[in-house]
Amino acid sequence: EPEVTQTPSHQVTQMGQEVILRCVPISNHLYFYWYRQILGQKVEFLVSFYNNEISEKSEIFDDQFSVERPDGSNFTLKIRSTKLEDSAMYFCASSEEGEQYFGPGTRLTVT
């Protein structure tokens, strides 16, 4: 069964450093998303991506964040100058028109 994959599973970084989180969406899906979940809190939408451009972004997704689809299979989230409050689980998801399928997540720890 096709699934969304994410790497790395756990990333530890120092405050102020840049990180890139990687995702491989399900191959025939056209819509891609990033969500995050701070420990003990709700899953929060960050950004959606379609046809090689951002289709919607939340207030959280400020200039610190960027997304890219560098080739036909990968989808990345870059966080510049990380802050302590960026520590969270980051989930990639993909969809056709309906339900979104989530990856296993990357746990980002900013120290």
Next chain:
Amino acid sequence: EDQVTQSPEALRLQEGESSSLNCSYTVSGLRGLFWYRQDPGKGPEFLFTLYSAGEEKEKERLKATLTKKESFLHITAPKPEDSATYLCAVRFSGGYNKLIFGAGTRLAVHP
């Protein structure tokens, strides 16, 4: 403000003891209500999509229903392996494809 509220926050059941989880929503123009299961440290796993009031979906011991203001996830004769957090999410007009999640119900089923 668009809201998704789940109740109860936590539920403890004995194996075989049926119950229901609630998800109420106050979004304008519902374009789908989604149920997910989330195990600790993992990504949300898709269960059901409901689009219109009166719709029902079933899978093994789970049955999801939808009204104009809320959805129920009924769990019949649960087993310990059904223990997880169950998340409700909605997609709405004006929200493009983003999902707004509830805080979830933590279900523990004891033998």
